[in-house]
Amino acid sequence: MRTFSILCTLLFAFTALPAAAQLTSNQFTNPEYGLEIQPEFPRPGETITATLTDHRGSSFGATVTWLVDGKVISTAENQRKTTLTAGKIGVPQTIEVILSKSGNTSESLKKIITPLYVDIVIEPQTRTPDFYIGRSLPSIGSIVNATALINGSKIPASDLVYTWRIGQQVIEGGPIRGRNQVSYTTPMGDRETLTVQIATTNGTIIARRSVSIPSVSPTIQFYELSPLFGLNSKTIIDSIPLIGNSTVIKAEPYYLDSRVYNQPAISQWKIGGITTSNQSSNPYEITLQRSWSGGSTELEFQVRDTTQVLQGAKGSTRINF
Amino acid sequence: MKRPIFIIIGTLIVLLLVGVWMYILFFSQSSSTPDETYADLGLGDTTDPSYTPPSTDDQTNTPVIDVASNQSLRQLTTRPVAGYQDVTATTSDPSYVYFTERGTGHIFSINLESGEEKRISATTIPLTTHSVITPNGRYTMVQSGSGNATQFTLGTISTTSDTLETQTISESIVSFTKTIENTFLYAVKTNNSVVAKEFNPATKSVKNLFTVPFREAVIVWANSAKGVHFAYPKASAQLEGFIYQIKNGVLERLPIDGYGLSATGNASGILYSKVEKNEYKTYFYNQSTAISYPTLPALIPEKCSSLTEIICGGSYTTYKEIMPDTWYQGAASFADDLFITHPETNLTEPLTGVSKTTSQNIDISSLHISNDGQRIYFINTLDKNLWLFDQGK
Numbered sequence: 001m002r003t004f005s006i007l008c009t010l011l012f013a014f015t016a017l018p019a020a021a022q023l024t025s026n027q028f029t030n031p032e033y034g035l036e037i038q039p040e041f042p043r044p045g046e047t048i049t050a051t052l053t054d055h056r057g058s059s060f061g062a063t064v065t066w067l068v069d070g071k072v073i074s075t076a077e078n079q080r081k082t083t084l085t086a087g088k089i090g091v092p093q094t095i096e097v098i099l100s101k102s103g104n105t106s107e108s109l110k111k112i113i114t115p116l117y118v119d120i121v122i123e124p125q126t127r128t129p130d131f132y133i134g135r136s137l138p139s140i141g142s143i144v145n146a147t148a149l150i151n152g153s154k155i156p157a158s159d160l161v162y163t164w165r166i167g168q169q170v171i172e173g174g175p176i177r178g179r180n181q182v183s184y185t186t187p188m189g190d191r192e193t194l195t196v197q198i199a200t201t202n203g204t205i206i207a208r209r210s211v212s213i214p215s216v217s218p219t220i221q222f223y224e225l226s227p228l229f230g231l232n233s234k235t236i237i238d239s240i241p242l243i244g245n246s247t248v249i250k251a252e253p254y255y256l257d258s259r260v261y262n263q264p265a266i267s268q269w270k271i272g273g274i275t276t277s278n279q280s281s282n283p284y285e286i287t288l289q290r291s292w293s294g295g296s297t298e299l300e301f302q303v304r305d306t307t308q309v310l311q312g313a314k315g316s317t318r319i320n321f
Numbered sequence: 322m323k324r325p326i327f328i329i330i331g332t333l334i335v336l337l338l339v340g341v342w343m344y345i346l347f348f349s350q351s352s353s354t355p356d357e358t359y360a361d362l363g364l365g366d367t368t369d370p371s372y373t374p375p376s377t378d379d380q381t382n383t384p385v386i387d388v389a390s391n392q393s394l395r396q397l398t399t400r401p402v403a404g405y406q407d408v409t410a411t412t413s414d415p416s417y418v419y420f421t422e423r424g425t426g427h428i429f430s431i432n433l434e435s436g437e438e439k440r441i442s443a444t445t446i447p448l449t450t451h452s453v454i455t456p457n458g459r460y461t462m463v464q465s466g467s468g469n470a471t472q473f474t475l476g477t478i479s480t481t482s483d484t485l486e487t488q489t490i491s492e493s494i495v496s497f498t499k500t501i502e503n504t505f506l507y508a509v510k511t512n513n514s515v516v517a518k519e520f521n522p523a524t525k526s527v528k529n530l531f532t533v534p535f536r537e538a539v540i541v542w543a544n545s546a547k548g549v550h551f552a553y554p555k556a557s558a559q560l561e562g563f564i565y566q567i568k569n570g571v572l573e574r575l576p577i578d579g580y581g582l583s584a585t586g587n588a589s590g591i592l593y594s595k596v597e598k599n600e601y602k603t604y605f606y607n608q609s610t611a612i613s614y615p616t617l618p619a620l621i622p623e624k625c626s627s628l629t630e631i632i633c634g635g636s637y638t639t640y641k642e643i644m645p646d647t648w649y650q651g652a653a654s655f656a657d658d659l660f661i662t663h664p665e666t667n668l669t670e671p672l673t674g675v676s677k678t679t680s681q682n683i684d685i686s687s688l689h690i691s692n693d694g695q696r697i698y699f700i701n702t703l704d705k706n707l708w709l710f711d712q713g714k
Contacts, residue, residue: 044576045576089574117563117574119561119563119574119578120561121535121537121554121563122554122560122561123535123536123537123554130467130468130471131450131651132649132650133539133555133556133623133649134555134556134557134645134646134649134650135537135554135555135556135557135560136557137557137559137560145536147513147534147535149534149535149563149574151573151574152574181513211561213560214559214560216559221650221651221652223651226424228424228425228448229401229423229424229448230424230448230450230466230467231467232651233651233702234651234654234702234703235650235651235652237652254650
């Protein structure tokens with residue numbers, strides 16, 4: 001009986017703590033009442049929605065007045081929600097709502113927002129040809145470098161604390177001061193969300209930004225390689241005529257992991273379905289020589305990693321001779 | 322069944338089959354439509370005897386060029402061009418254009434009045450892909466080779482011989498241009514940024530201009546080191562980009578962003594294109610009003626250049642491809658005309674019908690406007706030949 005009494009006491013004691021925690025944040029004791037801004041961290045010129053949340057009913061019968069930087073928004077009188085435009089970069093903007101009740105009593109809620117630009121620059125470490133002036137795209141298993149650029153904050157980037165997440169996983173294990181650049185490995189899936197949260201050293205969050213990053217399958221494009229002029233920047237779309245006695249074709253794998261491109265486990269050329277031993281020192285180039293006239297044959301190339309089998313590409317074109 | 326009967330029946334069947342085979346071999350007519358008889362299973366190689374090799378007749382491929390003609394639009398070269406420069410002339414001198422031949426790095430001058438072409442540098446720089454020449458025609462910067470073998474060479478053009486005095490640049494350059502002050506601007510990649518510098522070939526002095534805080538940057542150079550430059554991450558239809566304006570070495574974020582974003586412009590305005598709801602669209606951002614105006618047609622900013630106005634190669638094409646990636650890959654080409662955007666009115670209008678006038682598909686790139694705004698030069702991406710549209714004619 002004594003043991004049973006002790007157990008019961010302990011049980012009540014332990015369950016009391018979470019119950020008390022629930023009650024302290026519960027709407028019955030502290031009803032939700034506030035000013036909500038969406039988006040939470042707006043960009044300059046962005047449309048903002050400000051909402052008065054009052055579930056305790058204290059605004060019943062009250063006159064609602066919205067003010068931005070002390071100026072009344074006349075169109076928003078007695079509205080629970082209003083839209084406005086974020087101001088200039090780095091300039092704080094005060095959004096205020098006043099609830100005036102009969103008997104000259106009033107309540108005021110205020111929020112200060114500072115419009116900032118937080119840009120995330122994605123730099124995938126995948127292959128594109130030299131002449132390609134665009135950005136490469138991530139593919140599964142490839143490394144991606146991400147840089148957060150904050151514009152409009154007076155605090156130097158080195159004094160800000162960055163928390164990076166890819167999906168639900170925190171990169172680098174947690175927030176790091178001054179770390180506006182991170183690297184991560186592209187996970188499985190077509191898309192993943194990369195989020196950066198920026199805070200001051202005292203923990204105040206000043207900005208948050210999320211971007212959806214694609215993960216694509218590497219593809220092969222074929223180009224003619226001239227010994228005099230170098231790579232022709234026009235792709236061989238369907239087929240290429242072999243006009244002279246020989247030609248050099250280069251396979252360019254777009255978005256292939258740079259590490260795989262530099263050290264491919266498998267790189268294979270096939271002519272007419274038959275694997276050919278490539279004499280070129282560069283595994284991505286093949287010299288074709290005319291052996292007979294009149295005809296058409298398929299030229300196929302594949303490159304692949306053996307540890308990450310999805311990290312590879314295969315393509316084909318036709319040679320008319 | 323007895324064994325002899327079995328052998329006789331077998332022999333008769335064999336003789337019958339041999340007879341059928343002999344008949345087909347000597348008396349049957351082959352079908353004129355073999356495809357109807359045999360399905361194409363697409364197994365490996367096929368030999369297609371119906372293929373006709375393309376014509377290699379030079380006369381049909383090479384247009385006849387009359388550089389000195391009075392036509393406002395004319396082809397200047399039949400050699401592939403790596404870079405060119407409208408060389409500053411005095412009032413008494415004729416106008417010249419200098420160009421570097423792709424592949425060899427040889428430099429030629431063309432007298433735009435007489436049409437005379439002269440080789441002014443016979444120094445070979447193998448696999449030359451890109452070059453710039455200073456407006457005074459004294460210095461050149463040449464990019465050659467590819468991948469790890471990419472080289473950058475500084476050349477001094479001699480006025481007395483056809484030998485180019487060269488000097489190799491050891492820095493890892495990602496972008497370069499020339500200025501109206503006859504200096505070079507170039508950008509170098511570091512571990513986490515791109516540093517822009519100015520090099521004076523006369524004094525051999527180098528000055529840092531600004532730093533872009535990411536590596537995959539495109540720099541839209543002004544025509545002077547002191548001018549307004551722009552930088553943005555390299556464009557991709559699937560990745561977001563942002564434009565930064567650089568004045569006196571300070572980066573300022575402009576209210577322009579989007580997927581597939583690329584841009585060109587000057588202190589008056591910026592012409593930019595981006596992908597919106599799977600559609601490639603172009604806008605003109607007026608710097609004085611800070612308002613973006615939609616522009617028609619959709620233009621690829623890499624086909625543009627600006628002096629006061631912005632002049633672009635483009636067409637009223639509805640892009641079906643993933644833009645701009647497909648054009649960058651060389652998997653799409655266009656039949657372009659010239660368009661002009663006026664910063665005062667924010668309007669874009671046709672300037673001249675290049676592909677229509679020449680009846681050729683001219684995919685415009687590397688467009689440049691002469692300092693007086695009269696001559697517009699461009700390269701046809703398809704054959705790398707240089708063209709001129711002279712507004713004064």
